[in-house]
Amino acid sequence: MTDAIRFLMCAPDHYDVDYVINPWMEGNIHKSSRDRAADQWHKLHHVIKDHAIVDLVAPEKGWPDMVFTANAGLVLGTNVVLSRFLHPERQGEEPYFKAWFEANGYTVYELPSDLPFEGAGDALFDREGRWLWAGYGFRTELDSHPMIAKWLDTEVLSLRLVDNRFYHLDTCFCPLKGGYLLYYPPAFDAYSNHLIERRVPAEKRIAIAEADAVNFACNAVNINEIVIMNNASAGLKQRLADVGFTVIETPLTEFLKAGGAAKCLTLRTTEPVLADVHARVTVQTRTIQMQGHLLDAGILNRALDLVVERGGSFKVLNFNLGVERQSTSIAEVRVSAPDRDVMEDIMTDLIELGAVDRPTEERDAVLEPVLLAGVGPDDFYVTTIYPTEVRINGQWVRVQGQRMDGAIAVLDTPTGPVARCKLLRDLTTDEKVVVGAQGLRTVRKVDERTKQTRAEEFSFMGSGVSSERRVELVVEQIAWELRHIRDQGGKVVVTAGPVVIHTGGSQHLARLIREGYVQALLGGNAIAVHDMEQAMMGTSLGVDMKQGVPVHGGHRHHLKIINTVRRHGSIAQFVEAGQLQRGVMYECVKHQVPFCLAGSIRDDGPLPDTEMDLLKAQSEYARLLEGADMILMLSTMLHSIGVGNMTPAGVKMVCVDINPAVVTKLSDRGSIESVGVVTDVGLFLSLLVKQLDQLTNPYATAV
Numbered sequence: 001m002t003d004a005i006r007f008l009m010c011a012p013d014h015y016d017v018d019y020v021i022n023p024w025m026e027g028n029i030h031k032s033s034r035d036r037a038a039d040q041w042h043k044l045h046h047v048i049k050d051h052a053i054v055d056l057v058a059p060e061k062g063w064p065d066m067v068f069t070a071n072a073g074l075v076l077g078t079n080v081v082l083s084r085f086l087h088p089e090r091q092g093e094e095p096y097f098k099a100w101f102e103a104n105g106y107t108v109y110e111l112p113s114d115l116p117f118e119g120a121g122d123a124l125f126d127r128e129g130r131w132l133w134a135g136y137g138f139r140t141e142l143d144s145h146p147m148i149a150k151w152l153d154t155e156v157l158s159l160r161l162v163d164n165r166f167y168h169l170d171t172c173f174c175p176l177k178g179g180y181l182l183y184y185p186p187a188f189d190a191y192s193n194h195l196i197e198r199r200v201p202a203e204k205r206i207a208i209a210e211a212d213a214v215n216f217a218c219n220a221v222n223i224n225e226i227v228i229m230n231n232a233s234a235g236l237k238q239r240l241a242d243v244g245f246t247v248i249e250t251p252l253t254e255f256l257k258a259g260g261a262a263k264c265l266t267l268r269t270t271e272p273v274l275a276d277v278h279a280r281v282t283v284q285t286r287t288i289q290m291q292g293h294l295l296d297a298g299i300l301n302r303a304l305d306l307v308v309e310r311g312g313s314f315k316v317l318n319f320n321l322g323v324e325r326q327s328t329s330i331a332e333v334r335v336s337a338p339d340r341d342v343m344e345d346i347m348t349d350l351i352e353l354g355a356v357d358r359p360t361e362e363r364d365a366v367l368e369p370v371l372l373a374g375v376g377p378d379d380f381y382v383t384t385i386y387p388t389e390v391r392i393n394g395q396w397v398r399v400q401g402q403r404m405d406g407a408i409a410v411l412d413t414p415t416g417p418v419a420r421c422k423l424l425r426d427l428t429t430d431e432k433v434v435v436g437a438q439g440l441r442t443v444r445k446v447d448e449r450t451k452q453t454r455a456e457e458f459s460f461m462g463s464g465v466s467s468e469r470r471v472e473l474v475v476e477q478i479a480w481e482l483r484h485i486r487d488q489g490g491k492v493v494v495t496a497g498p499v500v501i502h503t504g505g506s507q508h509l510a511r512l513i514r515e516g517y518v519q520a521l522l523g524g525n526a527i528a529v530h531d532m533e534q535a536m537m538g539t540s541l542g543v544d545m546k547q548g549v550p551v552h553g554g555h556r557h558h559l560k561i562i563n564t565v566r567r568h569g570s571i572a573q574f575v576e577a578g579q580l581q582r583g584v585m586y587e588c589v590k591h592q593v594p595f596c597l598a599g600s601i602r603d604d605g606p607l608p609d610t611e612m613d614l615l616k617a618q619s620e621y622a623r624l625l626e627g628a629d630m631i632l633m634l635s636t637m638l639h640s641i642g643v644g645n646m647t648p649a650g651v652k653m654v655c656v657d658i659n660p661a662v663v664t665k666l667s668d669r670g671s672i673e674s675v676g677v678v679t680d681v682g683l684f685l686s687l688l689v690k691q692l693d694q695l696t697n698p699y700a701t702a703v
C-alpha cells in the first residue's frame, strides 16, 4: 500500500440519474439500480483502498452527482480550485465540497460565478507533475485556465474537446505514470492533437479505439503501475501490459448511465508538485467590438460560431441592441484562444467580418522587415478583398491596391508611412510587412442591412440553376447596370473564354464593345483565336456557326488563323491591314478597348499578342482591372478565378457559366456584390443585347 497517495470519494447513497446533462444520461432517467450502484462503488472503493488512502465526503440528499468527486475541484498541494459547475443541476454541490476542503485545511480558490470549471474532471496533471492538461469546449471555459495556472503555479496546456460523448477531459484522456498517456484522439480538435503529440512522444502515447473509449477505458485511476477501469479490451490490456501496467477491471455500468466511471468517482488529493514548475499559460485573450446590423444580418452569430469552430471561446461583455429598424447594434466580445497561433487565425477571420479592437485596447500592427526580396516574414498577414486599414504609430493608414492573397507592405516616406497590398514576389528589402492580426481592421462603409437590400436587387442565383424566366429578370438588371455605368463614364471589364464564340455569342460581345459597354477585355489565347477564326472563316473550332456542323478540314482553321496573325505581327496590325473586319478582337482594336491575353499550357501558337510570361500577364490584368465598377465573367473558369483574386470588395462581379459549381465558386467570395448566372453564355449575351435595345427604345420589337 502506498500511503502517500490519497483520494476523495463520496458514497452513492443518493445517486440516481435524475436529469439529462450529457448524452449518456439520455434514456437512463431513473433506470439505474441503487443497489447495484452501491455494490459497484464499494468494489471500486475497496480496490483503491488496497493501493491508496481514501477520504470520504458525506453525500447530500438532492445532489445525486456528488458521487462524482472528480468534479469537486482541482487539488495541488494544499491549494484547491473549487469547481464552478456549468449546469444548475450540479451547482448545489459546490458549498458541500467547499466545506470539506476548508475543514481539511485546504486554501480554496473560487472562480467568478459565471466562469465554469469542472475540477479534476477537466484538468489532469501529468503524472510526473510537469504540467496540467486542461480541457474546454463543453463544461469548462477556456478563460478559467489562466486563473488556474496562476493559483496553482503550474503550466497549463489547453485541450479542446469536440465530441459531446466525451464532455469532460477525464472521459477520453488519462495521463499515466512514466509520462505515458492513454487517450482517444477523435475526442479532440486538430490543434489539441498536435499539442498532445508535441508533448508526449509517440512511444508513450496509447491511443485507444472507439469501442474501448465508449466503455470509459480512459476514465481510469492510475496508481503507480496499476490502472483501474470499468472495462478494457484484451488488446488494450496487452498494450498496457507491454509498457508495465496492470489493468484492474471493476464493473461500473450503473455509473456509465450518468456518463462517469472510475476516474469520475474519485478525486486525487495528492498530486506531484515539482519545485521548478511555475505558472505558464499560452491562453490569449482579446476584446473586440462589432458594430452594424449584428442580429438581422446574422453577423454576430457568424462571428461567435467562427470563434468556437476555430478552437477559441468567447464571452459577450456588452450588447447594445439598436432599437429602431435602421439603428445599428454594438457588441463587445472577449475572445480567448489556447495559444497565439489559434488567436491569429480567429482574429484574421473576425477582422474580415468587420471586428475591431475595443478602442481602449487598440495596438499598432506588428511589422517585420523583408529580409529577402520576394519573400515575406513567416507570419505575414494574408490580405482579403475587403478595404483594410493598418495601425502604425497610433494612426490608421488605408492599405492601397487592396486584393486577395497579398501581404501588406509598409514603406516609410517623408510624408509618413504608406501601406500597400503587394504580391509576395513584389516585396522589396526596403519594406516592412504586417505580421499577425494585430492593428488591422476592415472598413465597412455600407451598413449590412443596406447591403442586403442591394444584394436582393442585384442577386439572381439564389437557388442553384436559374430558370429561364429568372435568367431573363437577371439579365434585365445587368442591362440596367451596364447602361448606368456607361452613362456615368464608369468601367466594365469582361473576362471571356472561347465558349463565348462556340455558342454564337461573338456578335453580341462585339456589339457590347462597339457600343461602349466594355472598357477592357481579359482572356486567353483561345477567345481571340476562335473569334478571328469565326470572323475570317465562319467556323469556331472547325464548326460552321450557321449550320452547326463540322466543316471538312475545319480543325485546321484556327491554326491557319494563328499563323496569319503571326505573319502580321499582332492582332492590331492584322486589323490595320484590313484583313480582319468583324468580331470581338476587331471591335477592341477599332474602339481602342485594351485587352490582355494571358497564356496557358493549352495554347496553340500562340498568337503574338498572347503574353506567355505569366507574371507580366498578371500585372497587366491587375492594371486593366484598376477602377473597375463591374466585371462580367463569361464562361472561363481559369481567367475568372484569376480575376476574382485580384478584385477588391465593392466591385460588382457577374459570373456566367453553365456549370453551377463554377458559378458558386466564383460568386462565393463572401461579398454580396458577386452574383452568378447559371446558363448558356451565348443565350445570356443575346438576351443582354436584347435588353439593352429595350432600354434604348422600350417600344421597339426586340431582334
Ligand SMILES: NC(=O)c1ccc[n+]([C@@H]2O[C@H](COP(=O)([O-])OP(=O)(O)OC[C@H]3O[C@@H](n4cnc5c(N)ncnc54)[C@H](O)[C@@H]3O)[C@@H](O)[C@H]2O)c1
Residues within 6 Å of the ligand: 497, 498, 499, 503, 523, 524, 525, 526, 527, 529, 558, 598, 599, 600, 602, 603, 604, 605, 635, 636, 637, 638, 639, 656, 657, 658, 659, 662, 679, 680, 681, 682
Ligand atoms: N487552341 C488554344 O489555344 C486553346 C483552346 C482552348 C483553350 N485554351 C486556353 O486554355 C485556357 C482555359 O480555357 P477556358 O477558359 O476555355 O477553360 P475553363 O475550363 O477554365 O473554362 C471554361 C468554362 O466554360 C463553361 N462552359 C462550357 N460550356 C458553356 C456554355 N455553353 N455556356 C456557359 N458556360 C459554358 C465551363 O463550365 C467552364 O467553366 C485558356 O487560357 C484558353 O485560352 C487554348
